[in-house]
Amino acid sequence: MNMEYTIRQMKQSEYSLLNDFLYEAIFQRDETNLVPKTIIEKPELQVYIKNFGEEKDDYCLCAEVDEKVVGAVWVRKVNGYGSVDNITPEFAISLYKDFRGHGIGTAMMKEMLKYLKNAGYSKTSLAVQKDNYALKMYLSVGFQIIDENNEEYIMVHYLR
Incomplete structure (x- = not known):
């Protein structure tokens, strides 16, 4: 099934939705015990959402289906889990479960990477x-593993 969607800049009036998307971004291994x-x-x-939009480097895109x-x-x-230095913006992404697996996440990532490159950033991390x-999606759009700890990979996408 091909899902129709639009990717656009998130409006300031919608930033409260980042609470939901931050929760959705948490990887939950056990769906029966969330x-x-x-x-x-x-x-x-x-740190990922508090007062979002007030810092000069805050930028958000969203995907819309049926408005x-x-x-x-x-x-x-x-200074988050994927920070590599104090000049590189850290990347966060999430989709509601019913909308995963349709290419929407990959399309959102590609749009954000294009924006960051055009805005003059040299890299982004997560x-x-x-x-x-x-992980497969991040690798497919060009993120590279640069470090790791017991649980996570730290990844960077070089934009130049």
Whole structure:
């Protein structure tokens, strides 16, 4: 089934949706025992969305299906799980479960990478759990593993 979708810049009035997308971005190995939504209140997760839009490097694209926002990809300079330095924006992406597997995530990533390159950034980074299905997608759009810890790979996409 081919799903019709649009990718566009997220409006400031929609930034509250990042709470949902931050939760959706958490890789949950056990679908029968989900972590509580309150986990996103942890400071190490709040850095990705708190006061989003107030920093000069905050930028977000979203995917829309039937006039409903179903996914988001956003970047900001944070000291997060995938930080490599203080000048590289860190990448976050998520889609509601029903919309995964249709190429929407890959399309959102490619649009964000194009934006970052045009905006003059030399690279972007992210962290991904080693057993996360999204790892294949990150590799397919050009992210490279540059470091790892017990659970995660730190990945960078060089934009030049």
